[in-house]
Amino acid sequence: MKKLILIGDSGHAKVIEHVAIRAGWEVVAKIDDKYSEKKIELNGQVKGPLRIISELLDNETYILIAIGANRVRKLIFDKLQLPIEKYATVVDPSAIVSNDVVIGRGTCIMPNSVVNPASVIGNHVILNTRCVIEHDNIVEDYVHVSPGSILTGNVRVEKGCHIGAGATLIPSVNIGSWSVVGAGSTVIRDVEKDVTVVGSPSRVLSNVLGGRI
Incomplete structure (x- = not known):
């Protein structure tokens, strides 16, 4: 073992x-x-x-x-x-991961998650319970995709982002590095780096310099 x-x-x-x-x-x-x-x-x-x-x-x-x-x-x-x-790569037996998916080291894919064809998952990523990573997505290092989140096709989530529980990212959006997508949010356009977005459709709540609503 x-x-x-x-x-x-x-x-x-x-x-x-x-x-x-x-x-x-x-x-x-x-x-x-x-x-x-x-x-x-x-x-x-x-x-x-x-x-x-x-x-x-x-x-x-x-x-x-x-x-x-x-x-x-x-x-x-x-x-x-x-x-x-x-660093180990750990994938729950109940997860559905397409054969051509690339998964980095230190990454954990939780129960009942789905990762569809031509997606690339980086190092030290968390794909949490029941999240869906659709086709042709790129999820970079140190990302955490929370339970029940959906990344539709051709989405890119850059280094260090946190995607909150139940969030939805529509096709072809880009989430800038170290940004946070709030729980339940719907992202319909690109998100800058180092910001927090919330709502449906999502809007910028704050940035690292503090103070944008």
């Missing part, structure tokens, strides 16, 4: 662990800096701070950053400085 270390031990990590086990992985450790020292649970699973990860890694053990916050996933990846090949 393939061995997996999860970085993070909160609610999102519980879901990731469930998916990983269903996908045939053995979760041997959960690493989180809320722990000050290494400990071993009754089931043999190791828990402890991030600094112990080097002693747990071997050629047969892989990592998944089980944290929902996109910037935190990137921060941890940058801090660890490990080869991308050490």
Whole structure:
């Protein structure tokens, strides 16, 4: 059985662990800096701070950053400085993924999600429960597509974006890097980088400089 270390031990990590086990992985450790020292649970699973990860890694053990916050996933990846090949790709058995889809490392595809032909999914992406990624989409690194969201055809979601639960992106829109699409929003035009959009049709609520309605 393939061995997996999860970085993070909160609610999102519980879901990731469930998916990983269903996908045939053995979760041997959960690493989180809320722990000050290494400990071993009754089931043999190791828990402890991030600094112990080097002693747990071997050629047969892989990592998944089980944290929902996109910037935190990137921060941890940058801090660890490990080869991308050490990161697992975990796909729930109930997900429907076309044969020609490209999926990066450190990515998790949750139960009942759909990824249709000619789509490209980057590294450290979360495709959450029941989301739909239609044909010819590009989902870049560190994106989180929340439960029930729909990306229709030819959509591009740039690095670090968060697509809120139940949002819909119409065909051929582009979402700029590190932007947030609010839950339930309908995006009918391109979205700039570093902004938050909400509503149906969506409008800009704020940007990183603060203050646009």
